[in-house]
Amino acid sequence: MKRNIILAALLVMTLQTAFAQEEAKEFAYIYRISLTDKNGAIGLDNPLELLSQKALDRRQRQGLTLDESDRPVNPKYVKKIQKLAQVIGTSRWMNTVLVRVTDTTVVDKIVDLKFVSGAHKVWTSTGKEEELPERGKYATAFTESDSTDNYYGKGFRQISVMGGDSLHAAGFRGQGMTIAVIDGGYCNADVIPSIKKINILGTRDFVCEPRPNIYFDTSHGTGVLSCMGLNEPNVFVGTAPEASFWLLRSEDGRTEQEVEEDYWVMAAEFADSVGVDVINTSLGYNNFDDHVTSHVYRDLDGHTAFISKAASMLADKGVVLVCSAGNSGDDVWKLITPPADADNVITVGALNRQLVNANFSSLGPSYDGRIKPDIMAIGNPSYLMYGEGEIIRANGTSFSSPTACGMVACLWQALPHLTARELIDVVRRSGDNSQHPDNVYGYGLPNFWHAYIKNLARR
Numbered sequence: 001m002k003r004n005i006i007l008a009a010l011l012v013m014t015l016q017t018a019f020a021q022e023e024a025k026e027f028a029y030i031y032r033i034s035l036t037d038k039n040g041a042i043g044l045d046n047p048l049e050l051l052s053q054k055a056l057d058r059r060q061r062q063g064l065t066l067d068e069s070d071r072p073v074n075p076k077y078v079k080k081i082q083k084l085a086q087v088i089g090t091s092r093w094m095n096t097v098l099v100r101v102t103d104t105t106v107v108d109k110i111v112d113l114k115f116v117s118g119a120h121k122v123w124t125s126t127g128k129e130e131e132l133p134e135r136g137k138y139a140t141a142f143t144e145s146d147s148t149d150n151y152y153g154k155g156f157r158q159i160s161v162m163g164g165d166s167l168h169a170a171g172f173r174g175q176g177m178t179i180a181v182i183d184g185g186y187c188n189a190d191v192i193p194s195i196k197k198i199n200i201l202g203t204r205d206f207v208c209e210p211r212p213n214i215y216f217d218t219s220h221g222t223g224v225l226s227c228m229g230l231n232e233p234n235v236f237v238g239t240a241p242e243a244s245f246w247l248l249r250s251e252d253g254r255t256e257q258e259v260e261e262d263y264w265v266m267a268a269e270f271a272d273s274v275g276v277d278v279i280n281t282s283l284g285y286n287n288f289d290d291h292v293t294s295h296v297y298r299d300l301d302g303h304t305a306f307i308s309k310a311a312s313m314l315a316d317k318g319v320v321l322v323c324s325a326g327n328s329g330d331d332v333w334k335l336i337t338p339p340a341d342a343d344n345v346i347t348v349g350a351l352n353r354q355l356v357n358a359n360f361s362s363l364g365p366s367y368d369g370r371i372k373p374d375i376m377a378i379g380n381p382s383y384l385m386y387g388e389g390e391i392i393r394a395n396g397t398s399f400s401s402p403t404a405c406g407m408v409a410c411l412w413q414a415l416p417h418l419t420a421r422e423l424i425d426v427v428r429r430s431g432d433n434s435q436h437p438d439n440v441y442g443y444g445l446p447n448f449w450h451a452y453i454k455n456l457a458r459r
Contacts, residue, residue, distance in 0.1 A: 026102050030088070030123035030208065030259050032306075033081065033097040036115050041074040054178075054275025062318045062419040069093045069313065077115050084109055088208040091265050093310055098122075098262055100208060123259035124290070135216045138188045139389035146235050146391055153235040154391055157353065158378040163449030164239055164407045167414065170452070174228075174243030177409040180271035181225055181402070182264060182281040184251030185217025187387030189225060194385065198229035199244040204270055206263040207252045214249045219387030220398065221247065224282050226385035227399055228406035236383060236391050239406025246276060256289050261307035264339075268310055272317050277412060279314065280405035282324040282398035284337030284362075300341040300367040311342035315420040320412070321345040322405035324397035325373040326362035334363050336373065341366045346408065346424055349442060350379030350400040357440050361397055364439035373442040374424075375431050377404040407448045414452045426451050 042049055044066050047056050051070065059065070073090040078097060081087055085099040085106050101107060107119050150156045152165065159165055178201065186203070189195045205214050214221075231241035248271065250263035264283065271279050285307060286295040299305050302312050314321045325347050326337040340347040340362070350358040358380035364372025379400030381393035412423055428434060430451035433444025 028100055028102050028125040029104060029121055030098055030100050031107050031110075032120045032122050032259075032262055033099055033110055033116055034118045034120070035073065035077055035095045035097065036117045038068065038071050038074055038095060039115075040076055041071045044071065051273050052275050055273055058275055058277065058318045061416070064316065064318050064419075073097060074115070077113075080113060081110055089206065089262065089266050091262065091269060091310075093269055093313055094265060094306070096262070098208070098259070122262060123255075123257045126255055126289075136187060136219075136387055138192050138387060140193055142232070142235050142391075148234055151233050152237045153232065154383040155230075155236045155238060158382060158403050159237075159239055159407070161355065161378065161445060162404070162407055163447040164410070166449035167407070167410050167452055170414070172410045172414040172452070174240030174406065174409045174413060177240065177243045177278065177413050178246065178274075178276045179228060179240065179243050179405065179409055180246040180248055180267075180276040180279045181221055182248045182250050182267045182271070182279060183221030183224055183283065184253050185214055185219070185249060186221040186225065186247050187217055187219040188215060188389065189222045189247070189387075190215040192222075192385070192387070192389040194230055194232050194389070195222065195226065197231060198225065199242075201244050201246050201274075203247045203249075204267070205249045206266045206270075207249055208259075208263075214247065217249070218253055220282070221249070222387045223384045223394060223399060224280060224402045227382060227402040228280070228409075230385055236385065239403055240409045243406065243409050246271060246274065251283055256285070256287070258285075258288060258293050258306070261285055261305065261338075264307050265310040268314065268321075272314070272319055276319060278320045278322060278405060278409045280322050280402045281339070282396075282401050284324060284326045284340055286326075286328075286333060286335075286337040295338060297335060298367050300335065300338065302341050302343040302366060302368065302370070305338035305341070308338045308342045311339035311345055315344035315424065318420050320408060320420045320423055322401055322408055323347055324401040325349040327360045327396050327398075328362045329357075330359045336362045336364055336366070340372060343370075344421055344424060346375060346404065346427060347373040347442070348397060348401040348404045349373035349376045349440075350395070350397045351376045351445065352380040353378065355445060358395070360395065364442070371437045371442055372439060374428055375404060375442050375446050376400070376444060379403070404446070407446070411448045411451055415455055418455070426455055430454075
């Protein structure tokens with residue numbers, strides 16, 4: 001009996017200690033602060049204060065002008081908010097400010113500011129934030145079994161079914177085009193010899209708190225990049241081997257919360273500002289850790305989800321967004337995931353090697369009735385290179401999307417007179433299902449060589 005009493009007392013003490021530690025633990029929150037206006041922000045008189053010359057040139061070629069959304073958030077408003085909370089980012093397109101707080105009563109003070117129209121919590125700390133990835137091992141050379149007799153190596157079929165080899169043979173391999181990859185991390189992309197050959201212009205991390213090095217994180221972005229940029233003849237040649245790339249991180253793999261949409265929007269704005277032509281994103285959001293905040297079907301109208309609102313703006317800024325449809329075709333959700341529902345983007349589903357839709361490839365339509373996905377590409381499986389430095393097979397619209405994206409960049413190189421909206425239309429019309437598009441295959445498998453020949457004659 002005495003022993004049981006002692007054990008019970010120890011248990012109580014242990015629980016009291018645990019509760020005390022939990023109470024002492026400081027939780028943090030991130031809020032999206034919406035502003036009422038941009039009064040006092042930089043105007044449109046000096047465009048170079050807003051965008052790079054490369055970005056301005058891209059817009060000028062397409063007859064696009066700057067508008068109110070290109071003006072930054074009012075810096076005076078930001079300074080006033082900074083006096084109350086830590087500002088971790090802003091969105092000029094959405095006129096919002098992201099703040100991190102440990103005391104939520106501070107948010108009430110921010111909302112009381114006359115230039116603030118509202119606040120929405122988008123992130124709550126979970127205790128996983130301090131977990132940092134370790135750089136994995138990687139191969140430094142290919143083996144004899146990696147080599148093939150074909151110039152494209154193991155990537156031949158996924159490029160040839162789209163007429164990509166013919167477009168490349170005509171000299172259009174992405175030279176002069178800039179592609180931004182918005183993803184979750186690029187493990188070993190800075191050290192794997194084959195990937196180091198890719199023309200990477202720079203990196204940027206938009207996640208709070210930023211990782212010490214995005215090259216230590218997940219291999220997902222490495223695989224996406226390889227589908228486009230790898231250039232190893234007879235082993236693997238990607239769909240845009242002569243393009244230049246920006247590697248941007250918006251995905252926080254430790255949690256799934258709304259703030260990742262904010263990070264993505266900031267990454268897209270950055271991509272626009274430095275003058276990229278095409279963006280690939282193999283990310284999608286519908287089911288968050290806090291299920292109350294998860295998206296529902298009625299949100300998939302291209303203008304409800306925060307990420308989709310921004311994605312729908314890209315074509316009007318002269319940028320083509322290529323995004324994965326999602327891998328929910330064989331689960332309860334089944335549908336595309338934002339930003340795949342956005343207007344004027346190219347949403348890509350996945351085909352198997354026999355060119356039949358993969359059962360996991362997400363379906364349409366958008367809530368407002370638009371055909372989704374837009375096109376298809378091989379993604380079951382795709383050949384690519386992950387952070388281990390080896391050519392592997394992997395399934396997912398995550399990889400059918402960049403396979404198509406690289407070809408979109410090459411086609412735009414070949415047809416530079418097209419606007420972003422026109423290019424999207426040309427790609428759709430080149431699909432083998434374009435005469436009767438549906439919400440499984442969209443407009444079908446595009447043929448980029450036929451699109452080039454057809455539209456070259458119309459110039």
